[in-house]
Amino acid sequence: MTFLAVDVGNTRLKWTLYEHAAPGARVLAHGAEFLEQIDRLAEGAWADLPPPQSMLGCIVAGQAVKHRVQEQMEIWDVEPRWVVATDAEAGLTNGYDFPSRLGADRWVAMIGGRHRLLSRGHARPMLLVMVGTAVTVEAVSTEGRFLGGLILPGHGIMLRALESGTAGLHVPTGDVCDFPTNTSDGLTSGGTYAIAGACERMYQSLFRQCSAEPLCLMTGGAGWKMLPAMTRPFELVESLIFDGLLVIAEQRQAFMDSAL
Structure with a gap:
Protein backbone atom coordinates (compact mmCIF):
# COMPACT_ATOMS: atom_id res chain seq x y z
CA MET A 1 0.00 0.00 0.00
CA THR A 2 2.11 2.88 -1.29
CA PHE A 3 2.42 5.93 0.93
CA LEU A 4 3.43 9.49 0.04
CA ALA A 5 5.10 11.63 2.72
CA VAL A 6 5.36 15.38 2.07
CA ASP A 7 7.33 18.00 4.01
CA VAL A 8 6.62 21.60 2.96
CA GLY A 9 9.02 24.03 4.58
CA ASN A 10 9.59 27.74 4.16
CA THR A 11 11.84 27.27 1.14
CA ARG A 12 11.34 23.81 -0.37
CA LEU A 13 8.86 20.96 -0.71
CA LYS A 14 10.40 17.53 -0.10
CA TRP A 15 8.58 14.28 -0.81
CA THR A 16 9.18 10.55 -0.56
CA LEU A 17 7.07 7.68 -1.89
CA TYR A 18 7.30 4.56 0.28
CA GLU A 19 6.26 0.98 -0.38
CA HIS A 20 3.97 1.22 2.67
CA ALA A 21 3.38 3.42 5.72
CA ALA A 22 5.71 2.05 8.39
CA PRO A 23 9.13 2.93 9.79
CA GLY A 24 11.86 1.38 7.68
CA ALA A 25 9.63 1.01 4.60
CA ARG A 26 11.40 0.79 1.26
CA VAL A 27 11.75 4.07 -0.64
CA LEU A 28 10.30 3.93 -4.15
CA ALA A 29 11.06 7.53 -5.20
CA HIS A 30 11.87 10.89 -3.68
CA GLY A 31 12.58 14.46 -4.67
CA ALA A 32 12.47 18.14 -3.75
CA GLU A 33 11.26 21.37 -5.36
CA PHE A 34 11.64 25.00 -4.39
CA LEU A 35 8.25 26.46 -3.54
CA GLU A 36 8.35 28.63 -6.67
CA GLN A 37 8.37 25.44 -8.77
CA ILE A 38 5.76 23.23 -7.09
CA ASP A 39 3.11 24.00 -9.71
CA ARG A 40 4.95 21.74 -12.14
CA LEU A 41 4.98 18.61 -9.94
CA ALA A 42 1.93 16.97 -11.54
CA GLU A 43 3.42 17.23 -15.02
CA GLY A 44 6.98 16.61 -13.86
CA ALA A 45 8.32 14.56 -10.97
CA TRP A 46 4.94 13.11 -9.94
CA ALA A 47 3.67 12.34 -13.43
CA ASP A 48 5.11 8.82 -13.69
CA LEU A 49 4.84 7.76 -10.05
CA PRO A 50 2.68 4.79 -9.09
CA PRO A 51 -0.39 6.37 -7.46
CA PRO A 52 -0.09 6.47 -3.67
CA GLN A 53 -2.88 4.79 -1.73
CA SER A 54 -2.43 7.21 1.19
CA MET A 55 -0.67 10.47 1.95
CA LEU A 56 0.42 12.41 5.04
CA GLY A 57 2.33 15.66 5.19
CA CYS A 58 3.40 18.54 7.37
CA ILE A 59 3.48 22.13 6.21
CA VAL A 60 4.68 25.43 7.65
CA ALA A 61 4.41 27.51 4.48
CA GLY A 62 0.78 28.64 4.83
CA GLN A 63 -2.64 27.95 3.33
CA ALA A 64 -1.90 29.30 -0.14
CA VAL A 65 1.03 26.94 -0.60
CA LYS A 66 -0.98 24.04 0.82
CA HIS A 67 -3.70 24.70 -1.76
CA ARG A 68 -1.12 24.67 -4.57
CA VAL A 69 0.31 21.36 -3.36
CA GLN A 70 -3.14 19.78 -3.14
CA GLU A 71 -3.91 20.93 -6.68
CA GLN A 72 -0.88 18.97 -7.89
CA MET A 73 -2.15 15.88 -6.07
CA GLU A 74 -5.41 15.88 -8.02
CA ILE A 75 -3.79 13.53 -10.56
CA TRP A 76 -4.32 10.77 -7.96
CA ASP A 77 -7.34 9.51 -6.07
CA VAL A 78 -5.81 10.20 -2.66
CA GLU A 79 -7.05 12.29 0.25
CA PRO A 80 -4.59 15.01 1.34
CA ARG A 81 -3.96 14.73 5.07
CA TRP A 82 -1.81 17.11 7.09
CA VAL A 83 -0.42 16.78 10.59
CA VAL A 84 -1.42 19.34 13.20
CA ALA A 85 0.21 19.22 16.62
CA THR A 86 -2.11 17.85 19.32
CA ASP A 87 -1.94 17.17 23.05
Whole structure:
Protein backbone atom coordinates (compact mmCIF):
# COMPACT_ATOMS: atom_id res chain seq x y z
CA MET A 1 0.00 0.00 0.00
CA THR A 2 2.11 2.88 -1.29
CA PHE A 3 2.42 5.93 0.93
CA LEU A 4 3.43 9.49 0.04
CA ALA A 5 5.10 11.63 2.72
CA VAL A 6 5.36 15.38 2.07
CA ASP A 7 7.33 18.00 4.01
CA VAL A 8 6.62 21.60 2.96
CA GLY A 9 9.02 24.03 4.58
CA ASN A 10 9.59 27.74 4.16
CA THR A 11 11.84 27.27 1.14
CA ARG A 12 11.34 23.81 -0.37
CA LEU A 13 8.86 20.96 -0.71
CA LYS A 14 10.40 17.53 -0.10
CA TRP A 15 8.58 14.28 -0.81
CA THR A 16 9.18 10.55 -0.56
CA LEU A 17 7.07 7.68 -1.89
CA TYR A 18 7.30 4.56 0.28
CA GLU A 19 6.26 0.98 -0.38
CA HIS A 20 3.97 1.22 2.67
CA ALA A 21 3.38 3.42 5.72
CA ALA A 22 5.71 2.05 8.39
CA PRO A 23 9.13 2.93 9.79
CA GLY A 24 11.86 1.38 7.68
CA ALA A 25 9.63 1.01 4.60
CA ARG A 26 11.40 0.79 1.26
CA VAL A 27 11.75 4.07 -0.64
CA LEU A 28 10.30 3.93 -4.15
CA ALA A 29 11.06 7.53 -5.20
CA HIS A 30 11.87 10.89 -3.68
CA GLY A 31 12.58 14.46 -4.67
CA ALA A 32 12.47 18.14 -3.75
CA GLU A 33 11.26 21.37 -5.36
CA PHE A 34 11.64 25.00 -4.39
CA LEU A 35 8.25 26.46 -3.54
CA GLU A 36 8.35 28.63 -6.67
CA GLN A 37 8.37 25.44 -8.77
CA ILE A 38 5.76 23.23 -7.09
CA ASP A 39 3.11 24.00 -9.71
CA ARG A 40 4.95 21.74 -12.14
CA LEU A 41 4.98 18.61 -9.94
CA ALA A 42 1.93 16.97 -11.54
CA GLU A 43 3.42 17.23 -15.02
CA GLY A 44 6.98 16.61 -13.86
CA ALA A 45 8.32 14.56 -10.97
CA TRP A 46 4.94 13.11 -9.94
CA ALA A 47 3.67 12.34 -13.43
CA ASP A 48 5.11 8.82 -13.69
CA LEU A 49 4.84 7.76 -10.05
CA PRO A 50 2.68 4.79 -9.09
CA PRO A 51 -0.39 6.37 -7.46
CA PRO A 52 -0.09 6.47 -3.67
CA GLN A 53 -2.88 4.79 -1.73
CA SER A 54 -2.43 7.21 1.19
CA MET A 55 -0.67 10.47 1.95
CA LEU A 56 0.42 12.41 5.04
CA GLY A 57 2.33 15.66 5.19
CA CYS A 58 3.40 18.54 7.37
CA ILE A 59 3.48 22.13 6.21
CA VAL A 60 4.68 25.43 7.65
CA ALA A 61 4.41 27.51 4.48
CA GLY A 62 0.78 28.64 4.83
CA GLN A 63 -2.64 27.95 3.33
CA ALA A 64 -1.90 29.30 -0.14
CA VAL A 65 1.03 26.94 -0.60
CA LYS A 66 -0.98 24.04 0.82
CA HIS A 67 -3.70 24.70 -1.76
CA ARG A 68 -1.12 24.67 -4.57
CA VAL A 69 0.31 21.36 -3.36
CA GLN A 70 -3.14 19.78 -3.14
CA GLU A 71 -3.91 20.93 -6.68
CA GLN A 72 -0.88 18.97 -7.89
CA MET A 73 -2.15 15.88 -6.07
CA GLU A 74 -5.41 15.88 -8.02
CA ILE A 75 -3.79 13.53 -10.56
CA TRP A 76 -4.32 10.77 -7.96
CA ASP A 77 -7.34 9.51 -6.07
CA VAL A 78 -5.81 10.20 -2.66
CA GLU A 79 -7.05 12.29 0.25
CA PRO A 80 -4.59 15.01 1.34
CA ARG A 81 -3.96 14.73 5.07
CA TRP A 82 -1.81 17.11 7.09
CA VAL A 83 -0.42 16.78 10.59
CA VAL A 84 -1.42 19.34 13.20
CA ALA A 85 0.21 19.22 16.62
CA THR A 86 -2.11 17.85 19.32
CA ASP A 87 -1.94 17.17 23.05
CA ALA A 88 -0.29 13.81 22.41
CA GLU A 89 0.46 11.43 19.56
CA ALA A 90 2.69 8.45 18.80
CA GLY A 91 4.19 8.36 22.28
CA LEU A 92 4.97 12.07 22.56
CA THR A 93 3.19 14.47 24.93
CA ASN A 94 2.93 18.13 23.96
CA GLY A 95 3.94 20.61 26.66
CA TYR A 96 3.28 23.73 24.57
CA ASP A 97 0.97 26.32 26.19
CA PHE A 98 -1.32 26.05 23.16
CA PRO A 99 -0.51 22.62 21.65
CA SER A 100 -2.03 23.24 18.21
CA ARG A 101 0.18 26.31 17.71
CA LEU A 102 3.35 24.24 17.77
CA GLY A 103 4.79 24.00 14.26
CA ALA A 104 3.86 20.73 12.56
CA ASP A 105 7.43 20.19 11.37
CA ARG A 106 8.75 20.47 14.92
CA TRP A 107 6.11 18.06 16.24
CA VAL A 108 6.68 15.49 13.52
CA ALA A 109 10.47 15.64 13.80
CA MET A 110 10.27 15.10 17.57
CA ILE A 111 8.06 12.05 17.02
CA GLY A 112 10.58 10.71 14.52
CA GLY A 113 13.45 11.37 16.92
CA ARG A 114 11.62 9.79 19.85
CA HIS A 115 10.93 6.65 17.80
CA ARG A 116 14.59 6.46 16.79
CA LEU A 117 15.66 6.80 20.43
CA LEU A 118 13.28 4.12 21.71
CA SER A 119 14.22 1.71 18.91
CA ARG A 120 17.65 1.53 20.53
CA GLY A 121 16.07 0.13 23.68
CA HIS A 122 17.00 2.81 26.20
CA ALA A 123 14.84 5.81 27.13
CA ARG A 124 16.68 9.05 27.81
CA PRO A 125 16.13 12.79 27.25
CA MET A 126 16.42 14.09 23.69
CA LEU A 127 17.74 17.37 22.34
CA LEU A 128 16.60 17.94 18.76
CA VAL A 129 17.96 20.76 16.60
CA MET A 130 16.43 21.61 13.21
CA VAL A 131 18.59 23.89 11.07
CA GLY A 132 16.81 25.53 8.16
CA THR A 133 15.42 28.96 7.32
CA ALA A 134 14.82 29.14 11.07
CA VAL A 135 16.52 27.09 13.77
CA THR A 136 14.62 25.30 16.53
CA VAL A 137 16.12 23.62 19.59
CA GLU A 138 13.69 21.18 21.24
CA ALA A 139 13.89 19.50 24.65
CA VAL A 140 12.10 16.19 25.25
CA SER A 141 12.12 14.45 28.63
CA THR A 142 12.99 10.82 29.30
CA GLU A 143 9.26 10.06 29.52
CA GLY A 144 8.55 11.60 26.11
CA ARG A 145 7.18 15.00 27.13
CA PHE A 146 8.07 17.99 24.98
CA LEU A 147 9.30 20.45 27.62
CA GLY A 148 9.82 23.46 25.36
CA GLY A 149 12.01 24.79 22.59
CA LEU A 150 14.01 27.75 21.34
CA ILE A 151 13.42 29.48 18.00
CA LEU A 152 16.29 31.36 16.35
CA PRO A 153 16.88 32.91 12.93
CA GLY A 154 18.88 30.75 10.57
CA HIS A 155 22.16 31.83 9.01
CA GLY A 156 20.55 33.51 6.03
CA ILE A 157 18.11 35.57 8.09
CA MET A 158 20.87 36.68 10.45
CA LEU A 159 23.08 37.88 7.62
CA ARG A 160 20.25 39.62 5.76
CA ALA A 161 19.26 41.41 8.97
CA LEU A 162 22.80 42.70 9.38
CA GLU A 163 22.95 43.82 5.75
CA SER A 164 19.68 45.74 6.03
CA GLY A 165 20.36 47.20 9.46
CA THR A 166 23.99 48.21 9.14
CA ALA A 167 25.03 50.96 6.72
CA GLY A 168 27.53 49.86 4.10
CA LEU A 169 27.77 46.26 5.30
CA HIS A 170 27.69 43.68 2.52
CA VAL A 171 28.10 40.07 3.50
CA PRO A 172 30.18 37.74 1.33
CA THR A 173 30.60 34.13 2.45
CA GLY A 174 33.15 33.73 5.21
CA ASP A 175 34.65 30.89 7.21
CA VAL A 176 33.94 29.76 10.74
CA CYS A 177 37.01 30.25 12.93
CA ASP A 178 37.88 30.85 16.57
CA PHE A 179 39.40 34.29 16.08
CA PRO A 180 37.97 36.00 12.97
CA THR A 181 40.21 38.72 11.55
CA ASN A 182 37.95 39.99 8.78
CA THR A 183 34.31 41.02 8.52
CA SER A 184 33.14 38.03 6.46
CA ASP A 185 34.61 35.48 8.86
CA GLY A 186 33.35 37.49 11.81
CA LEU A 187 29.78 37.44 10.54
CA THR A 188 29.77 33.77 9.57
CA SER A 189 31.44 32.73 12.81
CA GLY A 190 29.13 34.92 14.88
CA GLY A 191 25.97 33.41 13.41
CA THR A 192 27.28 29.86 13.71
CA TYR A 193 28.38 30.25 17.32
CA ALA A 194 25.13 32.00 18.25
CA ILE A 195 23.23 28.87 17.18
CA ALA A 196 25.77 26.55 18.80
CA GLY A 197 25.58 28.53 22.04
CA ALA A 198 21.79 28.28 22.16
CA CYS A 199 22.04 24.51 21.67
CA GLU A 200 24.60 24.20 24.47
CA ARG A 201 22.43 26.25 26.82
CA MET A 202 19.42 24.03 26.15
CA TYR A 203 21.57 20.91 26.56
CA GLN A 204 22.61 22.03 30.03
CA SER A 205 19.03 22.92 31.02
CA LEU A 206 17.74 19.54 29.83
CA PHE A 207 20.54 17.67 31.62
CA ARG A 208 19.69 19.44 34.88
CA GLN A 209 15.95 18.88 34.44
CA CYS A 210 16.20 15.15 33.71
CA SER A 211 19.43 14.21 35.52
CA ALA A 212 20.51 12.23 32.47
CA GLU A 213 22.62 12.87 29.40
CA PRO A 214 20.40 13.74 26.40
CA LEU A 215 20.63 12.13 23.01
CA CYS A 216 21.53 14.94 20.59
CA LEU A 217 19.95 14.80 17.13
CA MET A 218 20.20 17.33 14.30
CA THR A 219 18.19 17.59 11.10
CA GLY A 220 17.43 20.16 8.39
CA GLY A 221 19.02 21.18 5.12
CA ALA A 222 21.80 23.22 6.74
CA GLY A 223 22.54 20.78 9.55
CA TRP A 224 25.83 19.65 8.06
CA LYS A 225 27.14 23.22 8.28
CA MET A 226 26.54 23.33 12.02
CA LEU A 227 27.97 19.97 13.08
CA PRO A 228 31.65 21.02 13.27
CA ALA A 229 30.79 23.97 15.55
CA MET A 230 28.75 22.03 18.11
CA THR A 231 30.13 21.54 21.61
CA ARG A 232 28.43 18.13 21.97
CA PRO A 233 28.40 15.12 19.64
CA PHE A 234 25.29 15.39 17.46
CA GLU A 235 23.88 12.72 15.17
CA LEU A 236 22.77 14.16 11.82
CA VAL A 237 19.53 12.53 10.60
CA GLU A 238 18.27 14.16 7.41
CA SER A 239 15.12 12.02 7.21
CA LEU A 240 13.75 12.82 10.67
CA ILE A 241 10.51 14.49 9.50
CA PHE A 242 9.81 11.62 7.10
CA ASP A 243 10.58 9.14 9.89
CA GLY A 244 7.98 10.93 12.03
CA LEU A 245 5.37 10.90 9.27
CA LEU A 246 5.85 7.14 8.86
CA VAL A 247 5.39 6.56 12.61
CA ILE A 248 2.25 8.71 12.74
CA ALA A 249 0.74 7.16 9.61
CA GLU A 250 1.35 3.62 10.87
CA GLN A 251 -0.15 4.28 14.30
CA ARG A 252 -3.19 6.10 12.88
CA GLN A 253 -3.83 3.18 10.53
CA ALA A 254 -3.47 0.69 13.36
CA PHE A 255 -6.01 2.68 15.41
CA MET A 256 -8.47 2.73 12.49
CA ASP A 257 -8.04 -1.02 11.92
CA SER A 258 -8.66 -1.76 15.61
CA ALA A 259 -11.83 0.36 15.54
CA LEU A 260 -13.35 -1.68 12.71
